[in-house]
Amino acid sequence: MSSGEEVPVSNLLSPDGYLLTWQGKQLELPYRIYFQEPALGAEQLLTDRQRQLLQCLYLRHHDGFxxxxxxxxxxxxxxxxxFTTPFTFSLLSDYVQEILEVLAAHLAPAxxxxxxxxxxxxxxxWSQTQGRVASYWDIYYRTGRRGSPQFRHYVGNRLLKKLRAALQENASN
Structure with a gap:
């Protein structure tokens, strides 16, 4: 830690996580991590692959920003x-609308x-992800506060619609 205190890594990971299969292999994503961010410029020393792995880990950070x-x-x-797919996919069920907007802007056909x-x-x-999207909208946006989107306009729902259409297209091919 920055204070010089040593903390076991297990204390910096939430005890729960997501168990997924990706490309035929089991993968467990931590629900949240509590690591400090790397020092400014430290990422420049990494290869592109290492940098992407680091970025994926920080997609599980406790701070939405x-x-x-x-x-x-x-x-x-x-x-x-x-390997980035499960990490970015997991953000579909994030409650932070700005994160969903970044995903929506980059969810290219590729x-x-x-x-x-x-x-x-x-x-x-996938079922849990869809449920979380609806649940988070219900908790944070349903009340109709000024500027709150209706569910059909909610960015999380728009992302799910895109994925459902891609699933349908894939099934018909």
């Missing part, structure tokens, strides 16, 4: 590594096949 910043950095990469594959390997996780 950190998750959003690392998502923007990751999606700015020229070519995403296959990313859809990998998301369709992840859904095919994890139908239960």
């Amino acid at each position: 950190v998750r959003q910043r690392y998502l923007q950095q990751l999606l700015a990469s020229a070519e995403l590594e296959a 990313l859809l096949p990998s998301y369709v594959r992840l859904i095919g390997e994890n139908p239960r996780y």
